[in-house]
Amino acid sequence: MASSVSPTARPNATFDFTGRTVIVTGGGRGIGLEIGRFFHQAGAIVYLVDFDNEALTAASAEVGCLTAVGDVSDTASVQAVVERVVAETGRIDILVNNAGILRDKLLWKLSDDDYEQVMAVHAGGTFRFTRACVPHFRERGFGRVINVTSYTGLRGNPGQSNYSMAKAGIIGFTKTAAKELAHFGVTVNAISPNAETRMIESIPEDKKAELAAQIPLKRFAEPREMATAVAFLASGEAAYITGVVLPVDGGISI
Numbered sequence: 001m002a003s004s005v006s007p008t009a010r011p012n013a014t015f016d017f018t019g020r021t022v023i024v025t026g027g028g029r030g031i032g033l034e035i036g037r038f039f040h041q042a043g044a045i046v047y048l049v050d051f052d053n054e055a056l057t058a059a060s061a062e063v064g065c066l067t068a069v070g071d072v073s074d075t076a077s078v079q080a081v082v083e084r085v086v087a088e089t090g091r092i093d094i095l096v097n098n099a100g101i102l103r104d105k106l107l108w109k110l111s112d113d114d115y116e117q118v119m120a121v122h123a124g125g126t127f128r129f130t131r132a133c134v135p136h137f138r139e140r141g142f143g144r145v146i147n148v149t150s151y152t153g154l155r156g157n158p159g160q161s162n163y164s165m166a167k168a169g170i171i172g173f174t175k176t177a178a179k180e181l182a183h184f185g186v187t188v189n190a191i192s193p194n195a196e197t198r199m200i201e202s203i204p205e206d207k208k209a210e211l212a213a214q215i216p217l218k219r220f221a222e223p224r225e226m227a228t229a230v231a232f233l234a235s236g237e238a239a240y241i242t243g244v245v246l247p248v249d250g251g252i253s254i
Helices: 030-041 053-063 075-089 112-140 161-184 205-213 224-234
Strands: 021-025 045-050 066-069 094-097 143-148 186-193 245-248
Touching: 021 030, 021 075, 021 112, 030 045, 030 053, 030 094, 030 224, 045 053, 045 075, 053 066, 066 075, 075 112, 094 112, 094 224, 112 143, 112 161, 112 186, 143 161, 143 224, 161 186, 186 224, 224 245
Parallel strands: 021 045, 021 094, 045 066, 094 143, 143 186, 186 245
Antiparallel strands: none
């Protein structure tokens, strides 16, 4: 089903993030790119992080953000990105843990590598980047962490036991980190999106129409529609919200 959102429309940058430094992982395309675009338009200094340098080059040319090649599954790589951002801007204010991969197979067909890679990127990347940013959040007495989880982490989906496990883990991590970091002025929240990413685009049109029909709003969101939810959770207006998982899914989780 076609989206009701104009393909040329852009989110209204009603939030002001001037002076804030933002890291968005998985920023080379899709949801991450649109989140970076929104923060950039709202005045922030934005670093898009991805392992795909070619995608980052294209993203930077399109939206004007800074970029950093990094592997979220590798501690040294994560630390290097964080140290570079702090060296160049003197701060980190907002972290968006969005990076993810798919290795979909039925449970009994999954290899150890299929499992380990998905866990290392989704759950491991969220853990590593958050951990690396915490000292800088604590020093400033401020921080916003927004993690990207999934409806699949709550309900499961055949062929995605590794992905479901990782996304469910992110939910638990979000709630625990929110409790641990609240004392330091840091909020930790998550969104559960239902956007038309590459994963959805790969589904045959007839099957995609069937899936869209199950959504109360009768369509998948466009990736940029996730950006406004992330921006809200990062904003001063959401200063008293922490440890929540915000469904941005057209009502599919009702």
